[in-house]
Amino acid sequence: MDRRRFLVLSVLGVASLTFVPGLMRTSLAASKLEEDIQKRLGVSLSQIKESADVKLQAPTIAESGANVPVSVESDIPVEKVDSIWIFVDNNPSPWITDVKLTPMNGKVYFATRIKMGQTSNVRAILKLKDGSYLMATKEVKVTVGGCG
Amino acid sequence: MAVGTGILRVPKEAKKGEIVKVQMVITHPMEPGTRKDPQTGQLIPAYHLTKLEVFFNDKTVSVIDMGGGVSANPFIGLTLKVEESGIVKISYEDNKGGKWEKTAEIRVV
Numbered sequence: 001m002d003r004r005r006f007l008v009l010s011v012l013g014v015a016s017l018t019f020v021p022g023l024m025r026t027s028l029a030a031s032k033l034e035e036d037i038q039k040r041l042g043v044s045l046s047q048i049k050e051s052a053d054v055k056l057q058a059p060t061i062a063e064s065g066a067n068v069p070v071s072v073e074s075d076i077p078v079e080k081v082d083s084i085w086i087f088v089d090n091n092p093s094p095w096i097t098d099v100k101l102t103p104m105n106g107k108v109y110f111a112t113r114i115k116m117g118q119t120s121n122v123r124a125i126l127k128l129k130d131g132s133y134l135m136a137t138k139e140v141k142v143t144v145g146g147c148g
Numbered sequence: 149m150a151v152g153t154g155i156l157r158v159p160k161e162a163k164k165g166e167i168v169k170v171q172m173v174i175t176h177p178m179e180p181g182t183r184k185d186p187q188t189g190q191l192i193p194a195y196h197l198t199k200l201e202v203f204f205n206d207k208t209v210s211v212i213d214m215g216g217g218v219s220a221n222p223f224i225g226l227t228l229k230v231e232e233s234g235i236v237k238i239s240y241e242d243n244k245g246g247k248w249e250k251t252a253e254i255r256v257v
Contacts, residue, residue: 067220069223071225091217092180092182093180093182095217096214096215097212097218098212099211099212099226100212101210102209103229104204104228104229105209105226105229106227106228107229109227110224110226111223111225111226112218112219112225113218113219114217114218115178115180115217115218115219
């Protein structure tokens, strides 16, 4: 191996070592949520549309990530709704909970408290009986994480 | 309080057709299984509720699946449309086989 090829190869090697892990990390973080949604809902995140009909309430800033109150509400008749799903983008496991509703609920409402490891988007997804999905997203800033 | 103790809160009385809130708090550590013990560095094994069902007069109202992402001592709020007097029952279980039940009564006036 002559000197020029050696130099080119070593530059490439250093470049790949520094850039590739960074790229992999971001793509992994993004796909963890997508994977979870694909696995649990059977659709990809890009197919779910944002809707103002889903009202997601969560604090803008949460002091403790161990206890973040969220509630989901909608004026869509409960007869048309199958279930409510809650995801947190940056959690080690993005899926938090899902609730199957029945007409006996009277309206679409669900409240709980969730854990958040760091500042992240919280997503509430409504699965409708006709097979479509509606989503509301809200960013919650977390000062102290609650996942470790 | 012992693990699995539940508090179920519903209004004592409701009008026919009224939509009331059903709220519950369950004592449970909700360990997700991803946390490490700061002293020993060992993973703390998962220990959390997995399923909670809400019944009204033995008819299913809601089924909730959850994992370690729900806060310790989880609070859950739902609604229920009351058409008749009856018993609200919640039954819940964790990943270690624990199973509990709790009931409360609503009277239509």
